[in-house]
Amino acid sequence: xxxxxxxxxxxxxxxxxxxxxxxxxxxxxxxxxxxxxxxxxxxxxxxxxxxxxxxxxxxxxxxxxxxxxxxxxxxxxxxxxxxxxx
Numbered sequence: 389x390x391x392x393x394x395x396x397x398x399x400x401x402x403x404x405x406x407x408x409x410x411x412x413x414x415x416x417x418x419x420x421x422x423x424x425x426x427x428x429x430x431x432x433x434x435x436x437x438x439x440x441x442x443x444x445x446x447x448x449x450x451x452x453x454x455x456x457x458x459x460x461x462x463x464x465x466x467x468x469x470x471x472x473x474x
Contacts, residue, residue, distance in 0.1 A: 389416070391423045392445040393469040397454075399438050406469050422468070425461035427451050442466055 392407040410416035410423075423446045435441055435454025442458070444451050444465065453462050 389420050389447055393466050394443040395440050397441045422465050426465045429459040
């Protein structure tokens with residue numbers, strides 16, 4: 389499974405994009421379950437001025453969300469991807 393996260397917005401407006409391919413990860417099943425939960429949560433609130441906006445894409449399915457309206461699954465997935473993504 390390929391999981392992609394793009395972040396835009398914030399005060400500086402710097403975009404970040406990272407992705408992880410779970411097929412090579414020993415904990416790939418955990419990543420995949422988290423990604424499914426993040427997608428199932430769907431679109432979040434429109435966000436706040438100067439807040440971060442996110443696009444989560446998992447194998448061609450995409451959801452858009454923004455701070456502060458992220459679900460716990462979305463927040464966890466985004467944090468893990470942006471920290472560990474290539």
